Amino acid sequence: MEGAPNQGTDFGGKTMGHGMNLINTAHLSRGRISLKRGNLFGQTPTKRRLLQSPHTQVNAGAQIDFFLCKQLTLYSSTPLYKFSYDRLQEYSRQLGFVIAAEKQKGLAVHVESNLTCKVKFSLLSVLKTSERDQTGVLIQVTAENAGAKVAGPKVLWMGCFCCIRGDDILETIVEDFTCFPLFLVNGAESLTAIIGTWLQQTFDCSFSLLTISPLNLAWMAAMWTGYKMEHHKRAVELTFSVPGTPHPLDILYAIHAEDAKALWDSIHTTQQEVLQEQVDLFMDGLCYHFYRHFKIYLSATRLVKVSTSVASAHSDGKIKILHSAYLLEILALMTELAITKIL
Known part of the structure; x- marks a missing residue:
């Protein structure tokens, strides 16, 4: 002992x-x-x-790596209204503008002033385990210092929407709603607050910490x-x-x-x-x-x-x-x- x-x-x-x-x-x-x-x-x-x-897809390794050995905070999410997989680039631009504006106000406290932020929405097909499952969506906020000697963006924040084996809730979803009951987050709380607010306003959804x-x-x-x-x-x-x-x-x-x-x-x-x-x-x-x-x-x-x-x-x-x-x-x-x- x-x-x-x-x-x-x-x-x-x-x-x-x-x-x-x-x-x-x-x-x-x-x-x-x-x-x-x-x-x-x-x-x-x-x-x-x-x-x-x-069996996981041959090219699934990079997608799986997003989740490994990171502290992920769990949130439950109500269905997203009018979400479209075809508009991921548009969502990336809109959220990027919001973060840039918050950075100007000094509210994005974990984003250094000399860094250029970029937002990217992308698909995570590895999270689709059946025809009924929704394809997962990854949101990444990266930053790059143009004057840095070491090239390559740094991931400041990531979030992921997923619904694996969610038959119970998928049967109840009506038209115009997309169900991602689980939202996983890794990153600074200040960015989580900014991004969470934008998601709730854009898709009329709400989040709750999943204890x-x-x-x-x-x-x-x-x-x-x-x-x-x-x-x-x-x-x-x-x-x-x-x-x-x-x-x-x-x-x-x-x-x-x-x-x-x-x-x-x-x-x-x-x-x-x-x-x-x-x-x-x-x-x-x-x-x-x-x-x-x-x-x-x-x-x-x-x-x-x-x-x-x-x-x-x-x-x-x-x-x-x-x-x-x-x-x-x-x-x-x-x-x-x-x-x-x-x-």
């Missing part, structure tokens, strides 16, 4: 305070656990199907642990927030990837779907193992972050995708959560 102070800042620059790491490398119990968990994870969906991703509940984080921990990884296996890390303390206090619980996978494989006996009771048993096993070693009931805490070899996710609506092979599965799950929020 290791206890270590941990200071950090969130996206808005607020101090998070002290944390505590509790790490144990002992083998996990594979047996059925009956430990009471209180209301740690709340109600969960009955089941989720494991998606069979289509992730403990129950959905538990699903992610179980499902992502079950994905096969040949190399670069990382420990499964679960971060729990301790309530009622004078200063913010987190417990970081790390489990060897092989041990976590073995526990999950002993529980997950269905081939094409994951059941709520399987997720419950997986988390019960981890919590019971933790209690045996540290005599701490994690049922008195709140799960706020999950980190695996495949991806990490935080309750505040931030994810980081680490493995390209499971990009579509991860975005499909995030699309599901976004749809649940706007329906």
